[in-house]
Amino acid sequence: MSTWTRCLGVGVWGVWLGMAPAWGQSGLGADVLKLYGGRYALDCANPQSPRVQVQAAAVLVLVEQGNQRLTAQSLQAAHAYFGQSAPPGFLVALLGQVQGRHEIVFLVQGDARGQYIQIDGDKTVMANLGALGKGQFRSCDPAINQRAQGYLRQEQQASVAAAAPVASGTAAYPSDLIRDARFKPVYRRALGPLASQPWLSRMDGPGVDLRTEQVAGSSYQLVAFCKAHDCGDNNAVLLYDAPQGRVYGLVHMGGRNTVVGSPPGPVMAELNRLWRREWRQGK
Known part of the structure; x- marks a missing residue:
């Protein structure tokens, strides 16, 4: 039995392939799914790689490896998750629940390589995820990665502009x-x-x-x-x-x-x- 199977066999990992969702609907809009939906993987070139699926059809997020699946539902997009102190490259946080009671967060971020997801959650979720809780799931969509790279460049330019000197007597704030x-x-x-x-x-x-x-x-x-x-x-x-x-x-x-x-x-x-x-x- 693999480590993943031992982790997922009980407790929080109770939603399997073929089982219908049993709790709330997503709060994600079509615009959010267009920007942040799709397949993310630790290695997009490997079909067997652990992956995160942000699915437009089922309107949920799946964390998968092989035939094993964790389902997160009741999703909400939180663009201001970090308030005014968002880390560089932060795009959105997708907030959800596992089995209707365990909190899970999918942090969608961008860097020079493109768009990726990191997972956070309550102690039960993170304990069961194990090493996957520390992984970067990269977007497997080249167009999404190009858009994230462009956004990061704009953010860096804005940061430089915000730190530029201001001529004396022109400050307004x-x-x-x-x-x-x-x-x-x-x-x-x-x-x-x-x-x-x-x-x-x-x-x-x-x-x-x-x-x-x-x-x-x-x-x-x-x-x-x-x-x-x-x-x-x-x-x-x-x-x-x-x-x-x-x-x-x-x-x-x-x-x-x-x-x-x-x-x-x-x-x-x-x-x-x-x-x-x-x-x-x-x-």
Whole structure:
């Protein structure tokens, strides 16, 4: 008896060839199946290779080796599975269930070779999959692979563009301003030890459009942003005086507010007001 047969003979591996599905229908649309459906294998040149089938007809995903089959159903496509922190090349996650109670995820990704699937799931699923749970199932469709390669090139180009320097005075958003060569060193000095916090040093979380505020007789740019997925507990407001090269700010983190940049009294009072307005609805 093979290792695969021993694994699949009991428990979670209970759906065999010829048996009709017994639970929910798929939530995948025709557009998702067109982009991500088809045959994936550890070795597309080998007909006997372990494979993953994303089937348009049955609207399910199969993990197969020989005549043995695991069936995942109740599928949903999750394009925002990783939120704003998706790994490079991520395309979509196909979320399903085995036997209606064991969670399984098919992560569809792209790289320089094309499109592939990796499997994740609950402990029962991964234990039964064994080594297959660590495999990359490559798409066996050349057209799909070419499209994934093109998408990856576009993603890489967008990443380069997002890291490019921004001309001073042209930033419209916090993530732009941090790429302003005049602003960045002034801001880092004002942060001091807080510069070790990635969400603060990169300013890459959610924020609002930059706008002008008149404070104590001077014109400042108001910069408000927060930590991705944790805005309520980690957020900041800054006042940036570009002509004078000054940054004052109030950072809320760990349940307390920290002042940065040594603002004078009137500016400090305004920072408190602006912070309440931006992050506590004016309370």
